Amino acid sequence: MTVRRANNEPRWMRVLLLVVALGFLALFLGFPLVTVFYEALKKGVDAYLAGLADPEARSAILLTLGVAAAAIPFNIAFGVAAAWAIAKFDFRGKSLLITLIDLPFAVSPVVAGLLFVLIFGSQGWLGPWLAEHDIKIIFAIPGIVLATLFVTFPFVARELIPLMQAQGKDEEEAAVSLGASGWQMFWRVTVPNIKWGLLYGVILANARAMGEFGAVSVVSGHIRGETNTLPLHVEILYNEYQSVAAFASASILALLALVTLVAKTVVEWRMRKETEMLTADLPPEKTE
Amino acid sequence: MSRSSSHSVLPGFGLSLGYTLVYLSLLVLIPLAGLLAKSASLTLADIWAIATGPRALASFRVTFGASFIAACLNGFFGLIVAWVLVRYDFWGKRFIDALVDLPFALPTAVAGITLATLYAETGVIGEWFAKAGIKIAYTPLGIVVALTFIGLPFVVRTLQPVLEDIEPEVEEAAATLGASRWQTFRRVLFPAVFPALLTGFTLAFSRAIGEYGSVIFIAGNMPLISEITPLLIISKLEQYDFVGATALASVMLVISFVMLLAINLLQWWASNRHRSVPVKDAAALGGAQ
Numbered sequence: 174m175t176v177r178r179a180n181n182e183p184r185w186m187r188v189l190l191l192v193v194a195l196g197f198l199a200l201f202l203g204f205p206l207v208t209v210f211y212e213a214l215k216k217g218v219d220a221y222l223a224g225l226a227d228p229e230a231r232s233a234i235l236l237t238l239g240v241a242a243a244a245i246p247f248n249i250a251f252g253v254a255a256a257w258a259i260a261k262f263d264f265r266g267k268s269l270l271i272t273l274i275d276l277p278f279a280v281s282p283v284v285a286g287l288l289f290v291l292i293f294g295s296q297g298w299l300g301p302w303l304a305e306h307d308i309k310i311i312f313a314i315p316g317i318v319l320a321t322l323f324v325t326f327p328f329v330a331r332e333l334i335p336l337m338q339a340q341g342k343d344e345e346e347a348a349v350s351l352g353a354s355g356w357q358m359f360w361r362v363t364v365p366n367i368k369w370g371l372l373y374g375v376i377l378a379n380a381r382a383m384g385e386f387g388a389v390s391v392v393s394g395h396i397r398g399e400t401n402t403l404p405l406h407v408e409i410l411y412n413e414y415q416s417v418a419a420f421a422s423a424s425i426l427a428l429l430a431l432v433t434l435v436a437k438t439v440v441e442w443r444m445r446k447e448t449e450m451l452t453a454d455l456p457p458e459k460t461e
Numbered sequence: 462m463s464r465s466s467s468h469s470v471l472p473g474f475g476l477s478l479g480y481t482l483v484y485l486s487l488l489v490l491i492p493l494a495g496l497l498a499k500s501a502s503l504t505l506a507d508i509w510a511i512a513t514g515p516r517a518l519a520s521f522r523v524t525f526g527a528s529f530i531a532a533c534l535n536g537f538f539g540l541i542v543a544w545v546l547v548r549y550d551f552w553g554k555r556f557i558d559a560l561v562d563l564p565f566a567l568p569t570a571v572a573g574i575t576l577a578t579l580y581a582e583t584g585v586i587g588e589w590f591a592k593a594g595i596k597i598a599y600t601p602l603g604i605v606v607a608l609t610f611i612g613l614p615f616v617v618r619t620l621q622p623v624l625e626d627i628e629p630e631v632e633e634a635a636a637t638l639g640a641s642r643w644q645t646f647r648r649v650l651f652p653a654v655f656p657a658l659l660t661g662f663t664l665a666f667s668r669a670i671g672e673y674g675s676v677i678f679i680a681g682n683m684p685l686i687s688e689i690t691p692l693l694i695i696s697k698l699e700q701y702d703f704v705g706a707t708a709l710a711s712v713m714l715v716i717s718f719v720m721l722l723a724i725n726l727l728q729w730w731a732s733n734r735h736r737s738v739p740v741k742d743a744a745a746l747g748g749a750q
Contacts, residue, residue, distance in 0.1 A: 182642055183642070186642075187549060190541055190544065190545055190549075191545055191549060191551060193538070193541050194538070194541045194542045194544075194545040194546075195545075195557070197538040197541070197542065198542060198557060198560065198561070200586065201606075201609060201610050201613060202560055202561070202563050202564075202610075202613070203560075204579055204585065204586060205567075205572065205575040205576060205579060205610070206560075206563065206567075208575050208578060208579050208585070209571060209575050212575075212578060247484075250480070250484075251480070251481065251484050251485075253477075254476075254477040254478075254480040254481050254484075255477070255481040255485075257473060257477040258474060258477040258478035258481055261469070261471050261474075262469055262471070262474045262478070264474075264478070270481070270485075272721070272725060273485060273489070273490070274485065275721065276489055276493070276721065277489055279667060279671075279717040279718065279720060279721040280493075280671065280714065280717055281670070281671025281672075281673065281691050281710075281713055281717065282671065282672075282673055282674070282691075283671070283673050283691035283692075283694050283695055283710075284496070284671070284691075284694070284710045284713055284714055284717075287496070287694065287698065287706060287707070287710050288492035288493065288495065288496055289492060290698065291492075291495055291496055291499055291703070291707065292492060292495055296701075296703055298495065319488075322488055323488055323489065323492070326488060326489060342469075342471060345471055346470055346471060349470050349471060349472070350470065355472035355473055358471075358472075359473075377565070380565070380566050383568070384566075384567070384568025384569065384570075384571070385568075386568060386569045386570045386673065386674030387569070387672075387673035387674050387691065390673075390674075390695075391695065391698065403568075404568050404569075404570040404571070404674070405570075407568075407570050407571065407574065408570055408574075408678075411574045411678065416578075419574060420574070420575075423570070423571040423574060423575070426567070426568045426570075426571045427567060427571055429566075429568075430563060430566035430567040430568070430571075431566075433566040434559050434560070434562055434563065434566050435559075437559075437562065437566075438555075438559045
């Protein structure tokens with residue numbers, strides 16, 4: 174007979190909870206993940222590859238990669254700047270600023286797209302002026318980039334702010350008092366300290382940038398071969414009942430999601446290791 | 462300019478804060494102010510008339526109703542999932558733990574078409590329910606399914622660190638004082654995780670009311686029955702009804718702000734409670750009653 178520990182549920186209860194949890198996850202996560210690949214490969218590998226070889230699919234993939242590549246540098250610059258100001262200095266209105274940075278997460282993607290239509294669209298504030306100068310933003314690539322920048326806005330900053338607050342400013346202050354210039358301190362002290370957190374934020378922002386649907390859908394205009402990102406391409410194929418081709422394109426995005434999850438897990442593991450090393454060196458009250 | 466940071470030896474305050482404020486203003490604040498200014502050109506009566514039109518009202522009912530049910534499902538099952546992931550050891554646990562973030566990583570359009578395929582009457586899961594006479598895809602139930610998928614990680618990820626922080630002594634104390642396992646859960650553990658649970662619920666709910674991509678494929682999108690508000694905004698835009706779209710969007714925006722405020726307050730409550738009353742003491746009191 175085993176001694177029942179005070180902190181354990183009875184065995185039947187544990188099994189029941191495990192079954193309920195795993196059943197719920199299978200129903201909502203496991204089945205969908207498998208289904209993407211099953212539906213994509215349902216008619217064989219040739220049909221799958223044919224769906225991806227389509228020139229419209231190619232241009233959608235390229236556009237999606239391009240938009241993400243355009244958006245990420247902005248996210249990095251903003252995230253690092255915001256976290257530097259917020260974590261290393263004291264100023265009035267700091268908590269308001271932190272709340273404002275989170276704002277884009279609270280806004281519906283459709284509303285986010287609408288914001289830019291109201292500014293740059295043909296009926297928008299700047300619409301007539303843009304038309305006069307023959308500049309297209311809405312129903313063109315700049316609009317897609319703007320919408321993507323809006324929905325990915327908080328990711329990098331959100332990761333870096335708590336990280337840099339926890340690290341404090343002793344190391345940077347030491348570098349400066351030893352005569353390092355601002356940029357030397359930044360590249361040699363700050364960047365090595367925050368690189369994993371930065372990478373983590375970039376991974377999340379990239380996944381959202383490549384997968385965004387609602388906001389991009391409002392500003393894109395769905396011009397095939399021109400302003401169709403991969404998620405929009407999936408929608409068009411699906412609505413045309415081209416199920417295999419739709420799921421073939423969807424499987425690329427699902428693979429991206431899996432790569433994101435693996436990269437995220439690896440970076441989380443690295444960060445935990447580094448914090449453990451850090452807290453081993455420092456007295457515990459340093460982490461605020 | 463008087464800077465409270467003048468004592469700091471670190472460089473770059475002006476540059477980094479300036480860049481932050483300019484970028485934030487150009488990309489977020491000015492566009493949001495633009496939307497509110499545009500809707501300010503309408504009278505409140507106009508906005509009221511648009512927002513309480515039968516189709517708009519029905520869309521609010523569908524959006525909020527489905528979001529609420531989905532957030533409740535996530536609250537219940539999310540608590541169980543978080544509990545199992547923190548407390549039990551089983552094969553493949555690390556893989557499943559990583560998989561919980563799938564809804565964050567999987568593009569919403571992919572989630573939408575996949576869930577629609579699975580939960581349609583011809584789909585693997587929809588088939589079972591169809592036998593019981595329940596239609597899921599292309600009904601409001603389908604919306605609940607999509608929103609449950611989208612909200613799943615919020616509750617689990619908010620609860621996990623809180624559950625990990627609870628010290629085993631707390632439960633042992635309760636058990637020593639004669640509490641049954643159920644009493645310990647109800648009086649000791651549940652009160653300790655409740656703020657986090659409520660935060661996760663609110664996060665899932667607020668994500669759900671704005672969600673578009675995963676819903677439209679499975680919803681059926683019948684006006685008055687299964688049409689969500691974001692979709693109604695898009696269909697107004699497509700008919701060049703900018704006034705209608707703006708009015709609905711500003712209503713959604715105000716609701717988002719209220720939700721954001723609520724989330725901030727909840728998090729503040731959760732962390733304050735956590736810090737000022739160490740779980741240990743609170744739990745010991747609960748168990749001794």
